[in-house]
Amino acid sequence: MGSEDFGKTYLAEDIHKLDENCVISNLKREQVVSNVSKSSFKAIAIPLIAGIIATSGVGCRTVSSSSPNLQTSTSPPKETENQCSTDKLIKKSGNLFGAIEVGSKGVKGKVIQELPTLNEDGTKLIVFRKEKIEDRNVNAADPNSKLAAVEAVKLTFQDIQKRFNISCEQIVIFGSSGLAQKAPAAHKEAIVQEVRQATGRAMKFITAEEEGSFVFDGVVPEWRLKETVVVDIGSGNTKGAYLDSNNKHITFSLPFGTADFAKEVKKSQGNIDFTKAAENLKQKQLLPQIASEVQLKPGMQTLPRVYLGGGISWALSTLTLPCSKEYTVKGEKQDRLDSFVPISSENIKTFYYNATQDKKALFNPDLSNCSAERREEVQKDIAKIKTDIFSEDQLIAGAEILRALNQELNFSGKQVFFVPSAKDALPIGYLKQQLDKAEKDADK
Structure with missing residues (x-):
């Protein structure tokens, strides 16, 4: 709309009649009049508005009655169709x-x-x-x-x-x-x-490789970037990442996860029990696959810290170390125990033994050192692990994956942690990448 049109007034009902999908932008409130206007004005309103649209280059677009252009700043839009000014990420307001x-x-x-x-x-x-x-x-x-x-x-x-x-x-x-x-x-x-x-x-x-880098970005503190490898054990695959000397993500993806490995064990089981079949398949598939990836990406094995994520890592932490206590950070080089739960090779061995030999001990860890609030939380988590999230076979399969990683990545010589926040790391890492990209685009 040109500047010469801002002195004119228009019937609100006639603006609708032009085309229910048309919007004339930037009209002031006083330029839209009610239907009490004289009929002679009404007779020229529609062609006048149509002419303005044709000469000013104002087009039609699909909007809802609650488009952001028609909303106050305090009311979020009620509809979503075609409401965004761009499909890219833009920092507009707030944090x-x-x-x-x-x-x-x-x-x-x-x-x-x-x-x-x-x-x-x-x-x-x-x-x-x-x-x-x-x-x-x-x-x-x-x-x-x-x-x-x-x-x-x-x-x-x-x-x-x-x-x-x-x-x-x-x-x-x-x-x-x-x-x-x-x-x-x-x-x-x-x-x-x-x-x-x-x-x-x-x-x-x-991709799985991108997912590994996003999880890395979502959980690793700024002061641990050069010394940490992240390993996220999912249900269908295992992926992760670390940074090389040039601050480039080195990502890896292994074609096994807790649920899928359990299915593969079932297929290969034959007449032996599931535990033995899982052990056999670990020797035949898991260890060679991990060793092959480590040969191409040695940082998986040489970096001194490992952060574990994924459902089976959470189950390991919950069922073997349910009462980890928080301590206060005294310097940026330290890690809070509630955010980074130390895992030892012995914890993995205990988890495997209980999953395969002693189910009663598996689901009844010592909660005597837990606070009342933490005890209630752990009991709910144990119930979920036992009845909702994992089958007994999947717990055994997951324990074998942990044992294979423990062996090939040499956990016994490292500081290994389960990271509870890893469950939120993927969206955080993806958003971080998009924010970095938006900042670079803005600089251009």
């Missing part, structure tokens, strides 16, 4: 960001806070835990569940906006490496396109 992960087991949303300085764990990005975003269980890998998956993303997107008043330009969406491996190419492309249509945001599928 909160949204991250949505589309995985093979569902859609997860996190609200992440950017701190002004490094916190005591050596990071500037943390999960904002004021309120939890609901996980939405949908099989996104199934083409028949495409509509449900896109709807889950849209609902999570709206939830983050409404509850935390986060600009849509500050929300990122990505597909996990597990989903990328399982879903057909055409199905993945369809999800990307429909998510963009539903939210206005770009969605990218990440």
Whole structure:
């Protein structure tokens, strides 16, 4: 609209009649009049407005009645379709960001806070835990569940906006490496396109190698970057990363995880019991695969610190070291015990023995040193491990993976930690990469 048009007034109802999908931007409130105007004005209103649109180059775009252009700054938009000014990440206001992960087991949303300085764990990005975003269980890998998956993303997107008043330009969406491996190419492309249509945001599928680097960035303190290798044991694969002398991520991905290895053991079991079959398959597959990767990427074995992530690492920590106590950080070179739980080779041996020989001891660890609050939390976690998350076979399979890593990466000669925050590391690492990219683009 040209500057000469700002003195004119228009009927609100006639603006609608032009085209219900048309918007004339930058109209002042006093330029839109009610239907009490004279009919002679009304007769010329529509052609006048149409002429203005044609000559000024103002186009039509799809907006909802709650588009950000029509909202106050305190009310988040109610609809999401095509509302974003760009599909890229842009820091507009505030220090909160949204991250949505589309995985093979569902859609997860996190609200992440950017701190002004490094916190005591050596990071500037943390999960904002004021309120939890609901996980939405949908099989996104199934083409028949495409509509449900896109709807889950849209609902999570709206939830983050409404509850935390986060600009849509500050929300990122990505597909996990597990989903990328399982879903057909055409199905993945369809999800990307429909998510963009539903939210206005770009969605990218990440690889297992990228996932390893994001988890690394999400958990390793600034002062531990050059001395740490991260190993994240998932259900379908094991991935990780470390930094080389040029600060470049060296990533690795191993084709086994807790659930998938348990399936492979079942296939090879024959007439022997599961424990023996798992031991055999570890010798035949796991150890050679790890050794081969270590030969190409020696930092996996030579760096002095190992950070463990993934569900089986959490089970190991919960069932063998349930009452780890917090201590105060006295210098930036120290690690808080509640954030980094020390794991020894003996803990892994105990976990394996109990998983294979003594189930009663496995699910009844000593809680005498736990606070009342921690004891209640651990008991709930043990119940989840026992009945919801792992089968007995998967616990044995996971224990064998830990034993194989312990052997090939030489845990006995290192400082090894389970990192509870690793469960949130992927969205934090992905957001960190996107923020770094946005900063570089801004500099250009």
